[in-house]
Amino acid sequence: MFLHNAFCRLFAASKEYLELVNALIKELTFGTGRLILLSSLGRFVFCNPNVSECQISFYGCFQLKFVYMKNKILSTLFGICALAMSAGADVVLNMADFGAKPDGSDSSLAVRRALEKCAKTDDKVTLVFPKGKYSFGGDMAFEKYCFISNNDEGLKRIVFLIENMKNLTVDGQGSDFVFYGFVNPFVVEDSSNITFKNFTVDVARPFHSEGIIESFEKDGFIVKIPENFPYRVREGVLEFTDGRPVNKVQTTVSKEVVYEYGGLLEFDTKKRETAYMARDYWTTGKLVAQDLGDRRVKIFNNRFKGTVGNTVVFACGHRNYPAFTLSGGENISIEGVTVWGCGGMGVLGQNVKNVYVKGCKFTPSEGRIVSCTADATHFVNCTGEIVLDGNVFENQMDDATNIHGIYEQISGKLDDKTLITRLVHGQQLGFKTFKPGDKLEFVRGKSMITFHTNTVENVEVLNKEFKRVSFKDPLPANEKLVGDAVAKLRDYPDIKISNNYIGKNRARGMLLNCRGKTVVENNVFHAPGAALLFEGDACYWFEQGGVRDCTIRNNTFDNCRFGVWGKGVIAVAAGIKEDFDKSRYNRNIKIYGNTFKVFDDCPLLDLYCVDGLKWYDNKIIKTTDYPAREFKNSKRFNISHSDNVDIKE
Amino acid sequence: MFLHNAFCRLFAASKEYLELVNALIKELTFGTGRLILLSSLGRFVFCNPNVSECQISFYGCFQLKFVYMKNKILSTLFGICALAMSAGADVVLNMADFGAKPDGSDSSLAVRRALEKCAKTDDKVTLVFPKGKYSFGGDMAFEKYCFISNNDEGLKRIVFLIENMKNLTVDGQGSDFVFYGFVNPFVVEDSSNITFKNFTVDVARPFHSEGIIESFEKDGFIVKIPENFPYRVREGVLEFTDGRPVNKVQTTVSKEVVYEYGGLLEFDTKKRETAYMARDYWTTGKLVAQDLGDRRVKIFNNRFKGTVGNTVVFACGHRNYPAFTLSGGENISIEGVTVWGCGGMGVLGQNVKNVYVKGCKFTPSEGRIVSCTADATHFVNCTGEIVLDGNVFENQMDDATNIHGIYEQISGKLDDKTLITRLVHGQQLGFKTFKPGDKLEFVRGKSMITFHTNTVENVEVLNKEFKRVSFKDPLPANEKLVGDAVAKLRDYPDIKISNNYIGKNRARGMLLNCRGKTVVENNVFHAPGAALLFEGDACYWFEQGGVRDCTIRNNTFDNCRFGVWGKGVIAVAAGIKEDFDKSRYNRNIKIYGNTFKVFDDCPLLDLYCVDGLKWYDNKIIKTTDYPAREFKNSKRFNISHSDNVDIKE
Structure with a gap:
């Protein structure tokens, strides 16, 4: 382990170091020697108090020079040794060794086993996928209840669940990752120095659906639905499916797999962007329809207007499956990753310090006009810095980014130091907004004027919605406060948004709501x-901006x-x-x-x-x-x- | 505390003992005396080593005789003392003191505070509600993710969450408990000696809906929907609601409160029971409909048949809110409780030892024809004994009881001692089926013949659906096993079902599936x-019986x-x-x-x-x-x- 670490420190900048380090791990497994770092110039001391002479032979192609000192151990060197050991060694793990196969079979268990191994080590691990197309389903995936701001909470199946980990890189080496069914691809919680790079993310069956507008009639319109969006008209209502037929047995517990939809939105099929002056047509997700055969469906809705030949998108009815969820922790990088599709936001960061999204693409795959079914990226209550550089954000069903805090509404005043607060926006429930010692600003619900600041003494979380919060100082006297809001005054992140392409999507470019x-x-x-919207309100979205x-x-x-x-x-x-x-x-x-x-x-x-x-x-x-x-x-x-x-x- | 406990032991059978004990607690708070139980005949020794004489004065009306021994402490008496103290004292807590009010205001926080106090004590506590009508909503309620067998899992708001507690009685003293919105009334987890008595349970807005059949037409039928079942026809589809209008603002996160429905079932309005030869008409819960005004709705479904004047029930589309969920623990009694309505089963017991349901009623309240929206009671993998005595089970939307175990399907054989097993039935997911050391039977999926038994060596729960299970002994050789099932061989409970009325409901009387x-x-x-059905299968319901x-x-x-x-x-x-x-x-x-x-x-x-x-x-x-x-x-x-x-x- 120590030898291993010494190499990491010396050769961290070398592109061959990963192979070398991997080779040395194998050697140390069988040997008893210890190699001690003498300086940062590349000299080593090999010490083994039990034998007078030791041999080290290296696997791999890299040659290393070092000074060999027989049986000498200096206390000062041990100091260096301890320091080096605490930092952990650099390890490359080949996902093929865990059973990941680019052959269409499910590689979720392989990921799980690799991450379980990573969780037990202090090493700096790189999980490397030999280039190929990997499939990930939910059967063998991790499971965790996640509150994901501005997406939908729930008990999630998660393929890459990275919890309380440090120094991990997932390197796809240009691989394609395809996620099947109802799974969350990546969730990173309370972890630091995590990097994702060089792969694509797609969903086998997208969470939205599309149809080509054939004609408009008095009582509705007719669409032709491409084969990659399975559907059925059941009891007069349009349902999107995974292509499997309705269960034969119907009982009290029968449930079919459906892909819920919400609003309708027209895209310009030729320009591959939202249609000129298109707007949202909100639906209940239960469109009355008639199957005309040959994948032609008449939808009995005469509010929806558009142009024949254009694409109508049936928006995803939930935000259950964002591609990357980053919760807490620090230093998370996503580099050279393409997100073809997901069922929610592309990247959602909450309470994270330092997030880097560089050289990524959020763009639809072949045969689709939509990429992410919500924002491409979105950051809530983050700190440090947020860097979006050199990315393509296109055809997502909402903004390219939105960077904001969260207001909680004051719903009750119990005494001169105690309030009941409420997370009102349904997709903010369960958010870790503040803790004892945090300083809060008090904002008027209607004017958005900050009129008071105070420090949290204690927080009792009653449930995902309500908290009982006591403060160190008295609250403003003679004021009911109910209807006003509080938000954490935090170390607002610096935002760097550069060299990106943003467009062809639904809604805005970017929402800038960070101080x-x-x-x-x-x-x-x-x-x-x-293109740029500055927002913030304490009455509907409850997003702290300014x-x-x-x-x-x-x-x-x-x-x-x-x-x-x-x-x-x-x-x-x-x-x-x-x-x-x-x-x-x-x-x-x-x-x-x-x-x-x-x-x-x-x-x-x-x-x-x-x-x-x-x-x-x-x-x-x-x-x-x-x-x-x-x-x-x-x-x-x-x-x-x-x-x-x-x-x- | 000891004095308190001594009284409990002596006067447990007395109807005045609770008042007395309560009075004595107050006394001990201020005094330094110690009262030691000499025998079970009612004689006490009062000892205080620090003073030569002690006074005890009692609050309340009850008079007590005891022997006074000045400054004498015998070691044998201390033994009794210690024994008595470990059991905890009997305490009566008046819910009014916690803020519970029978005035229509929300008493959930009062319950929460009382239960939090109970959780901190070893005393035997009775929570007493002064007789009245209490309302409970979800805002201030507890929250917990619950897997509830044969009901729906989820993150639940729970009014009475009784977790890891002992010796608690909730005595409604004839009160009416009305639960508003989407809350679970009672969840008892890993607790023992818990009694519920003398109250009624109802839901403000039932989870099912009803309509009176007015006429049948060629393409559907017309119903008149009573005012206590709010509804709307929105974009041509029937929705049941809580009466609030559709939100004015429509955005990506707009969600309306809807009461989901599933199948249709006809009830005989006059006989107040399921109609003669009525059957289930399964729907997608998205009935195409037209609002004719005056609460008359035409439903475009010509499969449903029935009799004009009868009641069509729109079955609850989920089982999220059973009235009583009992998970783990032992000795749970429900006595003299009436369940007017709930959104799931009336009582669901899973992995509990000894459950008693006595003198209870499961019956619809005024203006409704349905009580529980699923089984009245249901017991899964329970042990000890299950007693159902002197109850009325009527008008529930499923059986009066079903007492069974759970089969897990074998979905993979990894080696000669290791399997992947799967909980298949969607409402069994997350069930705690077995643990290391448990003996399992292996059952043929198609013949239900037990062909092997083995002992669990280790269980890795992959998620709520899949487990990796290793066994102590080798599995049958040369068999794929996939598609067969395993179930725990447990201490099957003795079942006593006596003096009950069972009827007028949907489906069967009782399912007897216990060994x-x-x-x-x-x-x-x-x-x-x-009236009585013996079942059990390993292919759909996965209920162990026989x-x-x-x-x-x-x-x-x-x-x-x-x-x-x-x-x-x-x-x-x-x-x-x-x-x-x-x-x-x-x-x-x-x-x-x-x-x-x-x-x-x-x-x-x-x-x-x-x-x-x-x-x-x-x-x-x-x-x-x-x-x-x-x-x-x-x-x-x-x-x-x-x-x-x-x-x-």
């Missing part, structure tokens, strides 16, 4: 809604807002209902050096309740890429209830 | 299906099987698909002294694969209470593939 230093640069946005230092520079906004989501290409908003004159929720925004390609008079900037915004050196290029719309009573810059706004056109 | 001594006597059955010593005597079978469930008034069956000549699943059944009121030639007894059945001294009385049916090729006694069957008509 850390936020830099958005060198990106290309082609969002159907606002930037304090935000720079938007050198981006290209390429024909953004060709859809309906948001009032401008950049929209600085907040869930403010009163006291507009006083509330200044977002602050210190600089927008410069950007290029705005626009096809009509859509506002470039719409804002209210802002203190401090500078707009300069931005270029506008007119295009004819989409039909121009008429904007009544609207200008390029719609500004209200704000201070220190400086627009230099 | 302990089973006695069914002095009951009145009026079940629409088989009686070994069953006596059915002195019961009245009052016009049973007026519906469709089961082949005879008493049906001895099993899920046997092959080897009928060899398989003898149920054994040693005696049926005597019973009265069978029959309205046609329906078989009294239908059986196969039985070894040992005696039928004698039973009386048949003919009635004209229902229309007679024609039974082709059927006799009063249909017997096949059985040995030692002795029928004396």
Whole structure:
């Protein structure tokens, strides 16, 4: 182990070190020698107090020079030795050795066995998949109840469950990972220094469904549903399935496999993006329908409008299966990973310190028009830094990212130091919002004005929804507080969003709701809604926002807002209902050096309740890429209830 | 504490003892004296080594005689003292002191606080509710993920969560407990000596719904839905609700409160029982419908048949909220409790030793025709004894009871001592079936013949569905075993079912699937299906059965099987698909002294694969209470593939 570690330290930068270290582990298994690190220059001392001479032979192709000192052990060297041992050694584990096979068989148990081994070691482990296509189902997968913010909670089957672990890399070496059925691909909890790289993630049966619009009739419309989206019309209602027929035996416990759907959304089949000015058509997920045969289905809904030939997407009815869930811990990297599809967000980080998403793609696979069925990435109550660099975020069914905190609503005041608080948004339930010692801000539910801060003395979690919270200092007297909100004042992360492509998706580009230093640069946005939206409210989404230092520079906004989501290409908003004159929720925004390609008079900037915004050196290029719309009573810059706004056109 | 306990021991049978004990606790709080039990005759020694004389004054009205011994402490007395102290004292807690109010406000937090206090004491506590009507919602309730056999698993809000507790009585003193919304009333886990008595349990909005059939048309039927079952027709589909309107804001996370439904079942409105020959009409829970106004709804389903004026029940679409869940532990009594309604079974006992349900009623409340939405009681893998005495089980949507074990299917053989087993039935997932040291029987999946027994060496629970199980002895060689099943050979409970009324419900009377001594006597059955069904299979329900010593005597079978469930008034069956000549699943059944009121030639007894059945001294009385049916090729006694069957008509 020590020998192993010494090599790690010396050769961490070498691309051959993993093979070498692996070779040495085998050697140490059979030998009794100990190799002690003398310096960082590559010299070693081999010591074995039981024998006068020792032999070390290496497997692998790498040659190593070292100084051999027979039977000498110095106490100072032991100090170095102990230090080195505590850090753990670098180990490469070949997933093939655990039974992972790129032959269509289920490799979930192999992953489980490898991770169980990793959990028992202090080594820095890299799990390497020989390049191939691996399948993962839920039968042999881990299981854990997960609260996943802005996704759906539940008892999850999880293929890669990485809990309380350190220094782990999953290297797909270019492999394709295909997940079958109702499983969560990756969940990382309270772990640090975890890296995922070089693989693709897909779901065998996507969690959304698609159909091509054939015609519109008076009482509905007809779609042709491609074969990769199995469906049936059962008792007059459209159901999406996994292709298996209805169970023959019907009893009190009969349940069929269905892929629940929610809203309808039109995509432009040729452009492979949300259709021009498409909007959401919310449904109950129980569309009355008639199967016309030949995969043609008439849907009895005459509210939905669209264009023949375009694609109607039946949105995923839940967010149960995000691709990557990162909860707690620190230093999580996702690099060179392609997410073709998942049943929820691509990456959800909550209470994590330092997240890096670099060189990744969130893009639909062959034969589909949707990638992730919700946001590509989303970060809640994170700290440290969040870096999104060099990624492609496209065709996801919601924003490319949203970085925010969480407000809890005050639902009862018990005494002058004690409150009942409530997580209201159904997809925030169970979130670990704060603990004793945390400092909270008190925010008016309607004006979003912070009016008090206090420190948490004690928290009694009553259930996933309600807490009883006592504070160190007295609460503001003579105020009911009920309906106001609290949120943790934390070490807000710095945000670096650079060199990404964002577009063709549903809704907005990115939601910037973080008080850390936020830099958005060198990106290309082609969002159907606002490319950048600043939000935050304490009445519906309960997302804590309010930037304090935000720079938007050198981006290209390429024909953004060709859809309906948001009032401008950049929209600085907040869930403010009163006291507009006083509330200044977002602050210190600089927008410069950007290029705005626009096809009509859509506002470039719409804002209210802002203190401090500078707009300069931005270029506008007119295009004819989409039909121009008429904007009544609207200008390029719609500004209200704000201070220190400086627009230099 | 000791004084307190001494009183408990002496006056446990006295109806005044609770008040007295409560009074004495107060006294001891302020005093320093110690009272030592001398004998069981009621004599005490009061000792205080620090003072020469002591005074004891009692609160309450009860007078106590005791012998006073000044400053004498004998070591033998201390032994008694220690014994007494370890058992804990008897305490009465008034729920009003915890804030429970019979005024319509939510008393869940009061229950929670009381139970938290109980959890910290070794005392024998009685929680007493001053008589009144108490409301319990989920906001302040406990929360726990529960696997509840034959009901639905989930993260539950639980009002009375009694975990790892001993010696607790909940005495409603005749109170009415009404549960609002999606909460589980009572969950008892790994607790012993727990008694519930003298209260009623109801749900504010029942989990099923009802409508009165107005007419049948070519393409469906029209029902009038009473006001206590809120509904809406939304986008052409019938939904049952809690009466609140659809949310105004529709977003990706919009969710409405709906009461899911499954099958349709017709009840005879006048007789207040399942309609003559009614059967289940399974639906997807998404009935295409049209709201005609005035609470009249046309349902576009022409499969459902019934009689105008009768009640159609929209069965509860889940089993999330059984009234009483008893998991593990021992000595659980439910006495004098009425369950008007719940969203699942009335009482579900799993892995419990000794359960007593006495003098209870499971019956619908005013304005409803259904009580429990599943079985009234149901016991899985229990031990000791199960006593059902003096109860009324009526109008529940499934059997009055079913007492069985659980088979796990063998889904893989890894080596000659190791298997992968699977809980197949979706409502058995997560069940604690067996542990190392348990002896299992191996049963053929198709013939139900036990062919091997073995002892569990180790169990690795992979998830709620799959286990890896290793055995002490080698498994049968040269057999694949996959598709066969294993079940625990346990201390099967003795079953005493006496003095109950069972009827007017959906399906059968009782399912007798237990190998302990089973006695069914002095009951009145009026079940629409088989009054008594012996079952067990390893292919669908995976319920271990097979009686070994069953006596059915002195019961009245009052016009049973007026519906469709089961082949005879008493049906001895099993899920046997092959080897009928060899398989003898149920054994040693005696049926005597019973009265069978029959309205046609329906078989009294239908059986196969039985070894040992005696039928004698039973009386048949003919009635004209229902229309007679024609039974082709059927006799009063249909017997096949059985040995030692002795029928004396």
